[in-house]
Amino acid sequence: MTSSTDITEGLTIAYQPMVDLQTGRPWAYEALLRPESASPSAWLAKARREGAGPVAEALAITLALRGGRPPGGALLAVNVSASALASDAVQRMLPRDLSGLILEITENELVLHGSSIQTHLDDLRGRGALIAVDDAGAGYASLRQVMLLRPDIIKLDRELVSGVHLDPAKVALIEALSRFAVRTGAMLCAEGIEHEDELATLADLDVPIGQGFYLARPHARWPTVAPMAALACREGLASALRHGDRPLGDHVQILQEALAARLSNCTSLADLNATLPQLQLLLQADGLSISRLEDPGGDPYLQTCAGSVWEDEPCYRVADYPTTGALLRTGDAAQVLRGDTGADEHELQLLHTNGLAALMMIPLRACGQAVGLLEVFSSEDRPWTRQQLTLARTVAHHLATLLRHLPAHAQARAVGHSGHPRLTTLRALPAIAANDTTGKA
Known part of the structure; x- marks a missing residue:
């Protein structure tokens, strides 16, 4: 079996902010694997083929924790697969006190039965951890993960986020996931935000947390939020607070x-x-x-x-x-x-x-x-x-x-012998069109 030294050789960690879309400040930082000679998914796949998957994930978590606590009281999110989370290797690597830590369950494998992993999740929550599920909205399997794991944080798949300001179907699905999150006590985090219009739409949909290149790129030491993105967050909130200044959309x-x-x-x-x-x-x-x-x-x-x-x-x-x-x-x-x-x-x-x-x-x-x-x-x-x-x-x-307070119409109706206005027995279709604002006071 490959040794732990071989596994971690050339492996580094980069951190990317998960940003509060109302204030523009980092709410958490996700620790991302950065292997020297392969993509993160390829590196993990190789470790699993060699029978060292849980050990590799445990060592990656250890490297992430060595960076210390994020600045400003932000949380730290580390990625782990469902099977590795229950392994002895990962359990030994995790500190007893998990306050301030988010354990993000990746989509590398599906959880088919929630009862066994739920026991581990309950224990981890009891020690202070928050549980996140990755790639929600990517398909039925990912939604089933959300229902089984009942996460504290639901991360929206980047394909669902991309171009959301141009796609009413994506807006509708995010609205549905937002209602689900509210009812289950979870919060949404949108991944892959790359444009200001996406940010504005997600904020208007009450997605509280966002992540993506428009906000900040990953960096070896705690990167700051891009100034223009932070300003867009703050101005969006200010616009929502101003009376009569809310943009009129189809939400x-x-x-x-x-x-x-x-x-x-x-x-x-x-x-x-x-x-x-x-x-x-x-x-x-x-x-x-x-x-x-x-x-x-x-x-x-x-x-x-x-x-x-x-x-x-x-x-x-x-x-x-x-x-x-x-x-x-x-x-x-x-x-x-x-x-x-x-x-x-x-x-x-x-x-x-x-x-x-x-x-x-x-x-x-x-x-x-x-x-x-x-x-x-x-x-x-x-x-x-x-x-x-x-x-x-x-x-x-x-x-x-x-x-009750508007004045009556100024034009008098013809009045019949009974003293009532001229009455008809069949009403006409309102003739005003959807884009016609004619009307007489």
């Missing part, structure tokens, strides 16, 4: 915050109409209608105040639409699908006439009373998701308060 939380800010500053119905493009984007809708409930004590009717060209949008009696009336009384939401033969025939006729396929209705309530209705339209015959329903309810809360 749900950013869009929701920006929309709430715009609604809180509406002073007219024209202002309300101007928020419709962002509202449609948030709810993934093809059309919207926001109506105010009038004359609730007599024969109530709904009058649209946003979501259409005003002159063409009719009022309509609540009594003519039983489903709408029930929602206003109970506060429940409802959806109507073109393919649902059991739905309210009046609502189905509305969809058919206007070439629509789905409608979601959210009552607007303030101080326990119905004040209006939010209607969300889709040209696809598909049910609304629970997330879209939750978002619509959140928006409805803002709209309900807003409608």
